[in-house]
Amino acid sequence: MLKPIIWDDEKGELILIDQRKLPHNLEYFICKTYEDVAYAIKDMVVRGAPAIGISAAYGLALAEIKGENIYRAYNTLKNTRPTAVNLFWALDRCLKAYEKGKKILDEAKKIHNEDIEICKNIGIIGEKLINDGDTVLTHCNAGALATSAYGTALSVIRFAHYNGKDILVIIDETRPRLQGAKLTAFELEYEKIPYRIITDNSAGFLMQKGEIDKIIVGADRILRDGTVYNKIGTYSLAVLANYHNIPFYVAAPISTLDFYSDEKDIKIEERSEKEVLYIDNVRIAPKNAKAYNYAFDKTPPELITGIITEKGIFKPNEISKIVNI
Amino acid sequence: MLKPIIWDDEKGELILIDQRKLPHNLEYFICKTYEDVAYAIKDMVVRGAPAIGISAAYGLALAEIKGENIYRAYNTLKNTRPTAVNLFWALDRCLKAYEKGKKILDEAKKIHNEDIEICKNIGIIGEKLINDGDTVLTHCNAGALATSAYGTALSVIRFAHYNGKDILVIIDETRPRLQGAKLTAFELEYEKIPYRIITDNSAGFLMQKGEIDKIIVGADRILRDGTVYNKIGTYSLAVLANYHNIPFYVAAPISTLDFYSDEKDIKIEERSEKEVLYIDNVRIAPKNAKAYNYAFDKTPPELITGIITEKGIFKPNEISKIVNI
Numbered sequence: 097m098l099k100p101i102i103w104d105d106e107k108g109e110l111i112l113i114d115q116r117k118l119p120h121n122l123e124y125f126i127c128k129t130y131e132d133v134a135y136a137i138k139d140m141v142v143r144g145a146p147a148i149g150i151s152a153a154y155g156l157a158l159a160e161i162k163g164e165n166i167y168r169a170y171n172t173l174k175n176t177r178p179t180a181v182n183l184f185w186a187l188d189r190c191l192k193a194y195e196k197g198k199k200i201l202d203e204a205k206k207i208h209n210e211d212i213e214i215c216k217n218i219g220i221i222g223e224k225l226i227n228d229g230d231t232v233l234t235h236c237n238a239g240a241l242a243t244s245a246y247g248t249a250l251s252v253i254r255f256a257h258y259n260g261k262d263i264l265v266i267i268d269e270t271r272p273r274l275q276g277a278k279l280t281a282f283e284l285e286y287e288k289i290p291y292r293i294i295t296d297n298s299a300g301f302l303m304q305k306g307e308i309d310k311i312i313v314g315a316d317r318i319l320r321d322g323t324v325y326n327k328i329g330t331y332s333l334a335v336l337a338n339y340h341n342i343p344f345y346v347a348a349p350i351s352t353l354d355f356y357s358d359e360k361d362i363k364i365e366e367r368s369e370k371e372v373l374y375i376d377n378v379r380i381a382p383k384n385a386k387a388y389n390y391a392f393d394k395t396p397p398e399l400i401t402g403i404i405t406e407k408g409i410f411k412p413n414e415i416s417k418i419v420n421i
Numbered sequence: 422m423l424k425p426i427i428w429d430d431e432k433g434e435l436i437l438i439d440q441r442k443l444p445h446n447l448e449y450f451i452c453k454t455y456e457d458v459a460y461a462i463k464d465m466v467v468r469g470a471p472a473i474g475i476s477a478a479y480g481l482a483l484a485e486i487k488g489e490n491i492y493r494a495y496n497t498l499k500n501t502r503p504t505a506v507n508l509f510w511a512l513d514r515c516l517k518a519y520e521k522g523k524k525i526l527d528e529a530k531k532i533h534n535e536d537i538e539i540c541k542n543i544g545i546i547g548e549k550l551i552n553d554g555d556t557v558l559t560h561c562n563a564g565a566l567a568t569s570a571y572g573t574a575l576s577v578i579r580f581a582h583y584n585g586k587d588i589l590v591i592i593d594e595t596r597p598r599l600q601g602a603k604l605t606a607f608e609l610e611y612e613k614i615p616y617r618i619i620t621d622n623s624a625g626f627l628m629q630k631g632e633i634d635k636i637i638v639g640a641d642r643i644l645r646d647g648t649v650y651n652k653i654g655t656y657s658l659a660v661l662a663n664y665h666n667i668p669f670y671v672a673a674p675i676s677t678l679d680f681y682s683d684e685k686d687i688k689i690e691e692r693s694e695k696e697v698l699y700i701d702n703v704r705i706a707p708k709n710a711k712a713y714n715y716a717f718d719k720t721p722p723e724l725i726t727g728i729i730t731e732k733g734i735f736k737p738n739e740i741s742k743i744v745n746i
Binding site: 329338384 | 445595602616619621625626653654656660661663698700701703706707708713714715
């Protein structure tokens with residue numbers, strides 16, 4: 097099983113798979129300080145909402161181990177990326193533990209171990225939605241690499257495969273960072289689950305041809321009305337799925353829910369236009385070209401068939417019931 | 422004015438801008454034989470439905486000049502790319518001229534010169550649809566580089582700009598070959614028309630934000646019921662435009678109309694999966710990855726607001742009236 101996040105207890109170091117180097121090289125990035133972790137999140141050595149949360153928790157633990165100012169470390173880590181809520185959730189949980197006199201490292205390990213169980217449950221619960229013979233489209237990477245293990249959307253796909261269902265996965269390449277073509281393809285190759293990569297442009301045409309049975313994506317933040325923030329392109333897929341009557345599912349742990357924010361509070365991260373203008377350090381656009389590079393988009397609840405969590409599958413407008421479970 | 426196709430009368434050679442080298446290098450590709458032209462079309466030295474037609478006509482003229490078998494040349498050129506109808510239209514027109522004892526080169530020059538006028542008229546007619554202050558999204562390259570000059574969709578944009586309208590063009594990068602980021606950006610840079618490049622993934626989000634006023638694309642083939650075949654991704658844009666009530670226009674010369682075929686007759690070209698798995702010779706996907714690479718898609722008439730031709734703007738279901746004009 098691919099594990100993007102490893103805590104080395106002996107050395108007191110956080111070891112991350114360097115996802116910038118995939119799919120060609122499986123290299124590791126060692127974090128000895130919270131600043132290393134902040135850099136790793138910002139530069140997308142580690143990415144994916146749950147994985148960012150776990151890494152940030154270990155980052156805060158590193159500050160504690162080194163006897164540094166926890167609040168400064170908290171702020172630095174908090175300001176690495178603005179959209180995924182798990183980052184703030186994990187940091188707040190660790191800070192609360194710290195203020196109660198607990199060891200941050202223990203809390204980080206707890207978050208990490210819980211996430212493995214959560215992802216497993218998402219897969220076990222969600223795989224019931226997949227039929228033998230289905231072709232399932234996924235976007236970006238909501239896989240083991242985006243979490244502690246198994247993934248969210250890919251956990252559903254993994255468990256369908258583990259249970260002997262014959263499925264084909266269509267992977268959107270997911271420009272600009274190509275997490276689909278690079279990371280999701282790497283994971284499915286690793287697990288020997290059949291897949292085909294398509295350009296993001298091709299999804300609508302495959303739906304029109306009747307070749308997509310279901311769509312499953314992850315989430316970076318879910319509001320109480322069921323609005324989902326996720327990787328740019330998710331919204332387009334949801335509109336296309338709606339037009340073609342294809343079920344559109346979001347798979348995410350409960351830590352992705354944000355019941356305190358409204359749409360106006362959410363900042364959609366704009367990343368460097370270089371991510372669009374260059375691909376793997378090769379300039380594709382003219383010398384003076386400019387680009388827009390929104391990293392996420394917003395999908396309204398009416399376009400979502402169901403949200404798959406570790407506590408069950410919910411209609412988007414019923415997701416707020418989860419607090420009573 | 423950018424001219425992608427030049428006939429050198431002295432040397433009897435066809436000179437093409439090598440569009441594979443853009444936007445970084447403006448190089449030329451010389452065709453001395455019809456086989457050179459066939460290669461140039463196949464490998465996308467020259468691309469865009471009208472430009473392919475003009476080049477193929479000169480290709481047939483080269484066979485005539487060299488005293489080669491015209492029918493063999495016709496077949497070779499015809500089999501270069503399957504979807505754009507202008508290729509067959511131009512070849513058939515030249516063959517008919519040949520069979521009437523006319524010089525193919527004269528017919529090719531006529532097609533070439535007519536196309537310049539046609540594209541100009543498309544721009545003059547279509548620019549009336551553009552308001553001062555509009556943000557217009559375009560896909561792929563339906564520009565001067567896809568025609569003899571001016572372009573189709575970009576002719577509309579050019580003439581709006583020439584007439585002093587303040588517009589911003591949003592360019593879909595258009596994976597896999599990136600004709601938007603490479604060719605359309607190159608043309609607009611050349612003309613100093615303001616633009617921003619986006620990933621194909623971002624179009625839906627910009628529409629949701631209310632930042633797109635109009636969409637204009639080209640076409641590779643239009644059936645009598647107004648069904649449009651164009652670069653992959655066009656259909657997704659049309660569905661998104663429909664969902665957001667954004668006008669969606671297709672700009673194309675009448676030579677793009679195909680009143681003889683039905684949907685079942687149209688072959689959607691599938692190109693090498695390498696175009697998806699590599700970008701500018703850099704492998705992005707895992708070693709054993711496989712991809713689907715459909716080059717075109719099909720947009721039904723109900724998603725199209727209007728078709729801009731050199732003879733006027735038509736509702737898709739009225740396009741067949743054009744034969745009576």
